[in-house]
Amino acid sequence: MGQFFVETDGGRDRLEYTEYGTGDAWVVLLPGLLIPRRMHDNLARTLASAGAHVVTLDFLGHGRSDQPDDPMAYSVTQFAEQVVALLDHLGAAQAIIGGTSLGANVSLEVAVIAPDRVKGLLVEMPVLDNALEVAIVSFAPMLLAARIFPIGISAMRFITSRVPRGIVPWWVGIGLDTVEHRPGALAAYVHGLFFGRVAPPAAERRRIQAPALVVGHPRDPLHPASDAEMLASELPNATFEKATSMLEWRRSPERLDLLATKFVLDCWRPTRRPRRAAN
Template identity: 55%
Template structure:
């Protein structure tokens, strides 16, 4: 593997390895949790990093899955080019497939949250033969467009016209001591580079947010869709609508936007059950 650095994890945790690979001349970084043939790929939300999925990845790895968390281009430890044309849901989907190719994985369950949920749908459209199943948490579809514009347009304006504010916040974030899960996730999210951040947001706004309904209704890969109330950027209606559109979908309502982050037992058990079923149906034994 390119750039692999094995991490000595505590005995109660599965082995974790950090690695990197290249796509179109850009370096992408990932972490691998656990081992075995039952592979799960998890991708993060907009402007966040792969560390947001570390707790879930460890839980799944402890149950016998091999979990890969990926920093998509423009995020976390991956390269952050400043050209907006490099960023789109479809391009990020090709990076997920490239990670599977890099590691010699034929098929995996593909999952993600928010931006990662939309990328997951794009993988199902572009490379359905590589997906054993989909885990789609908080997709951003038709009902989220206005709230998304209101939330992220100021970020684009700030990154373009007040870059010193972004750099100042990043400098403060880098001074925060590391070592706690959500402190690390927040500080990494705040550690932005203005030009790259603007390019990412610009690429999302002016590209395809998600596969259109005509393509979503044709996705035959079994999916677990997770939605919740009280979040305008990730409306319950989008998740519920998606579950109705996908021919082979199961819908689960989370109690809040942070249930899987701070009270994960119920949803993690549901995800594990879904993964067991999908790999068993695909004939991939643990």
């Protein structure tokens, strides 16, 4: 585990990350909305065992990183800038940037603001045009609860923080970590994302040249497969893969892990120079 600091208008904030593996074949994995970085532990270990140097990051407001109460501290663009700051901190000239849900959107934003730093994109269930209404309906109550009924959020945090993570199933522990937020920070986080840029617009997405593997889920109202398919059609060098279910990469990850590993290795495989013709 490691940490680094970013300077913002509100001060200096600490972010935490975990490294797996070694070498220069960098991969950065980014979590979903409010979910801690350890959601990608298994995939990170799989990619590292294949030779990649993988880093999982807690954005500001996530997991063990700082959680300021300032809404201006949270946006997809600022999360993307944090990824670039992480690459600078690690001394990584380029990396494959990947993520789930919010992490997928941030990956796209990194490819827009720092295209020369992106070796490839590993994008799972992006939240784009077809998910807007469901996202608002899903997360507006969270913002209202944090603003109007903060004692309820504090009570939930008090209860979940006292559950030992070692005695519950792994995904239950991640769920407990996800809801363990102070009401002020939670309200600021959701407010910042609601009123900021959610993802690069289509015109900018079409200019992303990095190779991409885009994974979509069927029957997922918040992350419709139509968004993932649309994104794959927009990106000039993208491949679309449809998961068998919303939970395939969580419960039976072998197939998608294999696809992701092949994609990562292909991105980092040295380009062969054409042989000079014999005289």
